[in-house]
Amino acid sequence: MWLFKRLSILLTVAALTGCGFTPALAPDENAAALPGRIEIMAPSDRNEFDITRRLEERLGQPTDIRWTLTYTLRLSRESVGITPDLITTRHNIHGQLTYELVDLETDDTVITGKIENFTSYAATGTTVATLTAERAANQRLMFILADQVYARLLLASDQINP
Numbered sequence: 001m002w003l004f005k006r007l008s009i010l011l012t013v014a015a016l017t018g019c020g021f022t023p024a025l026a027p028d029e030n031a032a033a034l035p036g037r038i039e040i041m042a043p044s045d046r047n048e049f050d051i052t053r054r055l056e057e058r059l060g061q062p063t064d065i066r067w068t069l070t071y072t073l074r075l076s077r078e079s080v081g082i083t084p085d086l087i088t089t090r091h092n093i094h095g096q097l098t099y100e101l102v103d104l105e106t107d108d109t110v111i112t113g114k115i116e117n118f119t120s121y122a123a124t125g126t127t128v129a130t131l132t133a134e135r136a137a138n139q140r141l142m143f144i145l146a147d148q149v150y151a152r153l154l155l156a157s158d159q160i161n162p
Helices: 002-018 046-059 127-155
Strands: 038-040 067-082 088-103 109-122
Touching: 038 046, 046 067, 046 127, 067 109, 067 127, 088 127, 109 127
Parallel strands: 038 067
Antiparallel strands: 067 088, 088 109
Protein backbone atom coordinates (compact mmCIF):
# COMPACT_ATOMS: atom_id res chain seq x y z
CA MET A 1 0.00 0.00 0.00
CA TRP A 2 2.83 2.37 0.89
CA LEU A 3 4.53 1.75 -2.47
CA PHE A 4 1.27 2.38 -4.35
CA LYS A 5 0.78 5.77 -2.63
CA ARG A 6 4.32 6.86 -3.42
CA LEU A 7 4.05 5.70 -6.99
CA SER A 8 0.75 7.53 -7.53
CA ILE A 9 2.22 10.76 -6.14
CA LEU A 10 5.26 10.50 -8.39
CA LEU A 11 3.12 9.78 -11.44
CA THR A 12 0.87 12.73 -10.66
CA VAL A 13 3.84 15.09 -10.35
CA ALA A 14 5.34 13.73 -13.55
CA ALA A 15 2.07 14.15 -15.43
CA LEU A 16 1.63 17.75 -14.26
CA THR A 17 5.16 18.75 -15.20
CA GLY A 18 4.86 16.99 -18.54
CA CYS A 19 1.69 18.85 -19.49
CA GLY A 20 3.22 22.28 -18.93
CA PHE A 21 1.35 22.96 -15.67
CA THR A 22 2.61 26.01 -13.80
CA PRO A 23 1.04 27.49 -10.68
CA ALA A 24 -1.00 30.63 -11.35
CA LEU A 25 0.88 32.62 -8.72
CA ALA A 26 4.36 31.49 -9.77
CA PRO A 27 6.86 34.40 -9.84
CA ASP A 28 7.00 34.67 -13.65
CA GLU A 29 3.24 34.34 -14.24
CA ASN A 30 0.87 37.28 -14.87
CA ALA A 31 -1.24 36.47 -11.80
CA ALA A 32 1.78 37.11 -9.56
CA ALA A 33 1.38 40.82 -10.39
CA LEU A 34 -2.13 40.99 -8.90
CA PRO A 35 -1.56 40.79 -5.10
CA GLY A 36 -1.29 44.22 -3.52
CA ARG A 37 -2.14 46.03 -6.76
CA ILE A 38 -5.95 45.84 -6.86
CA GLU A 39 -8.04 48.33 -4.93
CA ILE A 40 -11.47 46.91 -4.12
CA MET A 41 -14.41 49.29 -3.90
CA ALA A 42 -15.37 50.49 -0.44
CA PRO A 43 -18.17 48.45 1.14
CA SER A 44 -21.50 50.06 1.98
CA ASP A 45 -23.11 47.25 4.00
CA ARG A 46 -22.28 44.05 5.88
CA ASN A 47 -22.43 41.81 2.80
CA GLU A 48 -20.12 44.06 0.79
CA PHE A 49 -17.79 44.22 3.77
CA ASP A 50 -17.58 40.41 3.79
CA ILE A 51 -16.82 40.36 0.05
CA THR A 52 -14.16 43.05 0.37
CA ARG A 53 -12.59 41.38 3.38
CA ARG A 54 -12.38 38.02 1.62
CA LEU A 55 -10.93 39.53 -1.56
CA GLU A 56 -8.33 41.43 0.45
CA GLU A 57 -7.42 38.18 2.24
CA ARG A 58 -6.78 36.65 -1.18
CA LEU A 59 -5.27 39.64 -3.00
CA GLY A 60 -3.63 41.44 -0.09
CA GLN A 61 -4.00 45.01 1.04
CA PRO A 62 -3.46 47.41 -1.86
CA THR A 63 -0.04 49.07 -1.68
CA ASP A 64 0.95 49.82 -5.28
CA ILE A 65 -2.48 50.28 -6.90
CA ARG A 66 -2.72 49.58 -10.62
CA TRP A 67 -6.31 48.32 -10.96
CA THR A 68 -9.62 48.98 -9.26
CA LEU A 69 -12.31 46.34 -8.79
CA THR A 70 -15.94 47.39 -8.58
CA TYR A 71 -18.96 45.15 -8.29
CA THR A 72 -22.73 45.12 -8.01
CA LEU A 73 -24.36 42.63 -5.67
CA ARG A 74 -27.94 41.40 -6.00
CA LEU A 75 -29.53 39.09 -3.45
CA SER A 76 -32.84 37.29 -3.43
CA ARG A 77 -34.44 34.93 -0.93
CA GLU A 78 -36.59 31.92 -1.60
CA SER A 79 -38.60 29.81 0.84
CA VAL A 80 -38.01 26.18 -0.04
CA GLY A 81 -39.04 24.13 2.97
CA ILE A 82 -42.73 24.57 3.80
CA THR A 83 -44.68 22.33 6.15
CA PRO A 84 -48.33 21.32 5.61
CA ASP A 85 -49.19 24.06 8.15
CA LEU A 86 -47.54 26.60 5.78
CA ILE A 87 -44.59 27.24 8.09
CA THR A 88 -41.31 27.89 6.30
CA THR A 89 -38.47 25.71 7.58
CA ARG A 90 -35.73 26.42 5.04
CA HIS A 91 -34.62 29.42 2.98
CA ASN A 92 -32.27 29.79 0.02
CA ILE A 93 -30.29 32.97 -0.52
CA HIS A 94 -29.35 33.54 -4.15
CA GLY A 95 -26.51 35.92 -4.95
CA GLN A 96 -25.48 37.47 -8.24
CA LEU A 97 -22.32 39.53 -8.46
CA THR A 98 -21.35 41.55 -11.53
CA TYR A 99 -17.75 42.78 -11.39
CA GLU A 100 -15.42 44.98 -13.39
CA LEU A 101 -11.64 45.41 -13.21
CA VAL A 102 -10.40 48.76 -14.52
CA ASP A 103 -6.80 49.67 -15.33
CA LEU A 104 -6.09 53.02 -13.67
CA GLU A 105 -3.30 53.94 -16.09
CA THR A 106 -5.38 53.58 -19.25
CA ASP A 107 -8.88 53.83 -17.72
CA ASP A 108 -9.83 50.75 -19.75
CA THR A 109 -12.02 47.93 -18.48
CA VAL A 110 -9.76 44.89 -18.42
CA ILE A 111 -12.10 42.18 -17.14
CA THR A 112 -15.84 41.98 -16.58
CA GLY A 113 -17.97 39.11 -15.48
CA LYS A 114 -21.02 37.86 -13.66
CA ILE A 115 -21.18 35.02 -11.17
CA GLU A 116 -24.03 33.41 -9.29
CA ASN A 117 -24.34 31.05 -6.36
CA PHE A 118 -26.57 30.29 -3.40
CA THR A 119 -26.62 29.06 0.18
CA SER A 120 -29.36 27.82 2.48
CA TYR A 121 -30.25 28.00 6.12
CA ALA A 122 -32.81 26.38 8.38
CA ALA A 123 -35.54 28.33 10.12
CA THR A 124 -36.64 25.65 12.55
CA GLY A 125 -35.20 26.94 15.83
CA THR A 126 -35.82 30.01 17.90
CA THR A 127 -35.84 33.49 16.43
CA VAL A 128 -32.28 34.09 17.58
CA ALA A 129 -31.13 30.77 16.08
CA THR A 130 -32.83 31.57 12.78
CA LEU A 131 -31.28 35.05 12.61
CA THR A 132 -27.85 33.62 13.43
CA ALA A 133 -28.25 30.96 10.73
CA GLU A 134 -29.33 33.62 8.23
CA ARG A 135 -26.32 35.80 9.03
CA ALA A 136 -23.96 32.82 8.71
CA ALA A 137 -25.54 31.85 5.37
CA ASN A 138 -25.11 35.41 4.08
CA GLN A 139 -21.46 35.42 5.10
CA ARG A 140 -20.88 32.00 3.48
CA LEU A 141 -22.44 33.26 0.26
CA MET A 142 -20.30 36.41 0.23
CA PHE A 143 -17.15 34.32 0.74
CA ILE A 144 -18.19 31.95 -2.05
CA LEU A 145 -18.81 34.85 -4.44
CA ALA A 146 -15.52 36.54 -3.51
CA ASP A 147 -13.62 33.29 -4.03
CA GLN A 148 -15.23 32.91 -7.45
CA VAL A 149 -14.19 36.46 -8.41
CA TYR A 150 -10.65 35.72 -7.22
CA ALA A 151 -10.54 32.52 -9.30
CA ARG A 152 -11.81 34.39 -12.36
CA LEU A 153 -9.14 37.07 -11.88
CA LEU A 154 -6.45 34.41 -11.74
CA LEU A 155 -7.81 32.68 -14.83
CA ALA A 156 -8.01 35.94 -16.77
CA SER A 157 -4.65 37.26 -15.56
CA ASP A 158 -3.12 36.64 -18.98
CA GLN A 159 -5.39 39.42 -20.31
CA ILE A 160 -3.93 41.87 -17.80
CA ASN A 161 -0.75 43.70 -18.71
CA PRO A 162 1.25 44.22 -15.50
